[in-house]
Amino acid sequence: xxxxxxxxxxxxxxxxxxKLRDLEKDFDxxxxxxxxxxLTVALADARVALAEAQTTIQDRDAEIRRLTEVANNKAPxxxxxxxxxxxxxxxxxxxxPFCPACEKTKGLQIQIAHLMDExxxxxxxxxxxxxxxxALPSNLIPTR
Amino acid sequence: xxxxxxxxxxxxxxxxxxxxxxxxxxAFEAREAxxxxxxxxxxxxxxxxxxxxxxxAWWRSADLVNGEFGEPVILFQAGEVPEME
Numbered sequence: 001x002x003x004x005x006x007x008x009x010x011x012x013x014x015x016x017x018x019k020l021r022d023l024e025k026d027f028d029x030x031x032x033x034x035x036x037x038x039l040t041v042a043l044a045d046a047r048v049a050l051a052e053a054q055t056t057i058q059d060r061d062a063e064i065r066r067l068t069e070v071a072n073n074k075a076p077x078x079x080x081x082x083x084x085x086x087x088x089x090x091x092x093x094x095x096x097p098f099c100p101a102c103e104k105t106k107g108l109q110i111q112i113a114h115l116m117d118e119x120x121x122x123x124x125x126x127x128x129x130x131x132x133x134x135a136l137p138s139n140l141i142p143t144r
Numbered sequence: 145x146x147x148x149x150x151x152x153x154x155x156x157x158x159x160x161x162x163x164x165x166x167x168x169x170x171a172f173e174a175r176e177a178x179x180x181x182x183x184x185x186x187x188x189x190x191x192x193x194x195x196x197x198x199x200x201a202w203w204r205s206a207d208l209v210n211g212e213f214g215e216p217v218i219l220f221q222a223g224e225v226p227e228m229e
Contacts, residue, residue: 063194065222066191066192066194066222067192069188069191069192069222070188070189070192072188073184073185073188073189073192075181075185086182086185088178088179088181088182088185089181090179090181092178092179094177094178094179094181094182094185095177095178095182102193106193108189108192108193109185109189110186110189110190110193111182111186113172113175123159123171123172123190124190124193124195
């Protein structure tokens with residue numbers, strides 16, 4: 001159930017309340033009970049929709065926090081042998097290069113990690129790299 | 145007379161996943177970083193990937209000769225992370 005459905009339920013509830021008000025003039029017990037039932041259903045639907053909307057908002061807030069962390073922590077990088085190497089705020093190379101797949105698909109700068117022998121693996125997308133460049137030559141580190 | 149070796153600064157980061165029982169478990173062995181900024185940046189990226197329940201970066205002094213470790217200093221923490229011991 002989405003927010004629009006919840007709003008529709010609230011509208012139905014308000015309509016039911018209006019009909020109940022009108023019934024005060026010409027009281028009919030059966031109609032009154034029917035409108036009370038309609039009102040109860042509409043309010044229950046609205047409550048479910050609001051609860052689901054709250055969950056959706058919380059999920060989106062968490063996603064915004066994650067994406068903000070990513071954006072705030074992006075490091076400048078230098079491209080070398082098909083890999084980007086991060087440069088830290090101290091001006092030094094950060095070490096192993098970033099996973100190109102994660103950079104391209106998600107904009108994430110994830111350093112690859114040694115798996116075994118000449119193989120390296122991304123801890124996020126689990127892409128395997130054979131004999132990647134392991135360090136940025138010092139002459140490619142930007143001077144400040 | 146030889147001077148005692150200065151304490152080493154261990155800078156690490158780690159991410160966590162929830163196992164089938166819902167318990168938080170390290171996703172891999174803690175990774176050592178060359179600098180605090182790298183550890184913080186990598187922990188933030190791991191958490192930002194959405195693959196992990198939480199991520200943390202910290203440093204602590206370590207006297208590797210005597211096996212003594214200082215109190216951990218948290219550099220970055222996000223999501224679900226167990227209590228530091």
